[in-house]
Amino acid sequence: MSIQRQSQLGYSFPELALVIVVLGLLVIAATTVIRDTQKVTDSVEAQALFQRADNALSGFIYANGRLPCPAAAGGAGVENCSLTNGVLPYQTLGRAAQLRNQEGLEFRYAVFAKTGATTLDAQLNKKLDRIQPFYTTAAPLSSASQNLANASDMDLCRALSNGWDATANSTYAHTTDGTTLHHIAYVLADPGAIDADQDGNLFDGYNVAGVKFGLPNRGISANYDDQVHAVYFDEIWEWMSCSGILSAVVHAHPNAKSTTAIYRQALVDYKVQLELAVEFAEAGRATAAAQLLQASAGLATAASLIPAGTATTLLIPPVGPYVTGPVAVGLAVAAVAVNVLGVTAATLGLSYLEVNLIPLTKKMVSLIDTVSPILTTLDASVETNVKAADQAGIYER
Known part of the structure; x- marks a missing residue:
């Protein structure tokens, strides 16, 4: 009779405590899995959007011989060449709507735009006659740089080369880990879902404003949920076949x-x-x-x-x-x-x-x-x- 009464009392306190601990661990594990799954999902979605943006930008380069200027945030998506950072100019690119992440937030966009003498200029958002080859002229015989008086796609190749050779300068679009600075042709940044670093700005780390951005390979953490997509000078150089055509x-x-x-x-x-x-x-x-x-x-x-x-x-x-x-x-x-x-x-x-x-x-x-x-x-x-x-x-x- 005593044994039957004891079984009717249910779990003992130690047993109940163990059950609660196990359930807690399961909840934590499930939450972690869900969060990591969401991160992977967000990353895949962001990469797909980055690819769509790259395609639109590539088409613009082919058509115009330059990169587009950024548009003002929250505006009509028309490029504003007084800006070197803002958002993607979707209207200028012929897109129907602005590039936004899963939370409906705009991506940031910045372009490298270093001014200089004509043949040294690296404003990727401007079409200028940068290629002025040397050749010899007769009567009298002399050699000098010749202005061909026409801006073409190949002048963008010269701008890419100038940007690649430019001395590191935080005034122009770049990525950084806080110590080393890398110039970039253009960059897109996804603000993620929340203000992870709780600084009052949805963009975290170096992505808050200006032409400075975090490294593309920085992982998502408790205080950083942005994703950065950087395209470097040599990438555009290669798909434009600059090496072969410039030699001619x-x-x-x-x-x-x-x-x-x-x-x-x-x-x-x-x-x-x-x-x-x-x-x-x-x-x-x-x-x-x-x-x-x-x-x-x-x-x-x-x-x-x-x-x-x-x-x-x-x-x-x-x-x-x-x-x-x-x-x-x-x-x-x-x-x-x-x-x-x-x-x-x-x-x-x-x-x-x-x-x-x-x-x-x-x-x-x-x-x-x-x-x-x-x-x-x-x-x-x-x-x-x-x-x-x-x-x-x-x-x-």
């Missing part, structure tokens, strides 16, 4: 222009040397003429390669139509002949000069007179094409 814009085509100018001037100088040699020879000064022709031949050792190379160039389309094959080949042959005969001239008399070398030298001068105007025209044409290619957007994506 800044080097290949301008170098072709420099080559035509240098060829032209080399032929002009070579012609002067030949004319002086002929004048001395015709004046009957055999010894002096022979020495001068020998000196000219020394020049021809190197210079003959120039008309020979010019002749080859003139035979290759689209230059070929400017000059006939015989003239171009004759230029190369005459260059070699003057070189060979000039070397032997120092040991020969005036009669040999008059009968052989002087007529050949005059022929060389005549050939140079034929080719020089062609090179002048070609030089001007290449320069026109360098600028026209940039104006036509050939180098744009």
Whole structure:
């Protein structure tokens, strides 16, 4: 009877306490699982929104050759280029609504915008003519930076390069861990669900205001529930294929222009040397003429390669139509002949000069007179094409 009465009394106090402890642990475990699951869900949702924003920004870059300026928070989503940080300009990007997180809160957006001299400018939100390649111009021969007078997508590549090379400066968009500063092309920040650090601002840590943001890989904690998405200069550089296209814009085509100018001037100088040699020879000064022709031949050792190379160039389309094959080949042959005969001239008399070398030298001068105007025209044409290619957007994506 006593045993039956004891069983009817239920759990003892120690047993009840143990049950409560177990239930408490289960509740804590369940809460943790729910919270962690929610964090994962929020993170996945944020990444999806970041990707949508990246797609819209990429499309804007392709269409405009720059990044958009931020819009004012709580406004109509139209870019305001007096701002370097604000919210995503959804109207300017052609989106129907503002980018918001699961709590309906706007994302912050900032863009790198470092001012500087034209070729050093790194305002990614402005389309400027930053690429000004060096090439040689004729009459007089000189090399200088040339303003192509057209802003294209490739000028954004130069801005990206300038931003990458810029000295660390907290004035411009950057991420930081509190010690190291990293410049970024643009950044988006999700404020999370609550004011985790309880500072009166939904954004936590370094994301509160301005162009400073926390590191993208900072984990969510008790006092931080923001998510940061940073895009760096090299990322945009790669998908714009800046490396391959810039080599043509800044080097290949301008170098072709420099080559035509240098060829032209080399032929002009070579012609002067030949004319002086002929004048001395015709004046009957055999010894002096022979020495001068020998000196000219020394020049021809190197210079003959120039008309020979010019002749080859003139035979290759689209230059070929400017000059006939015989003239171009004759230029190369005459260059070699003057070189060979000039070397032997120092040991020969005036009669040999008059009968052989002087007529050949005059022929060389005549050939140079034929080719020089062609090179002048070609030089001007290449320069026109360098600028026209940039104006036509050939180098744009």
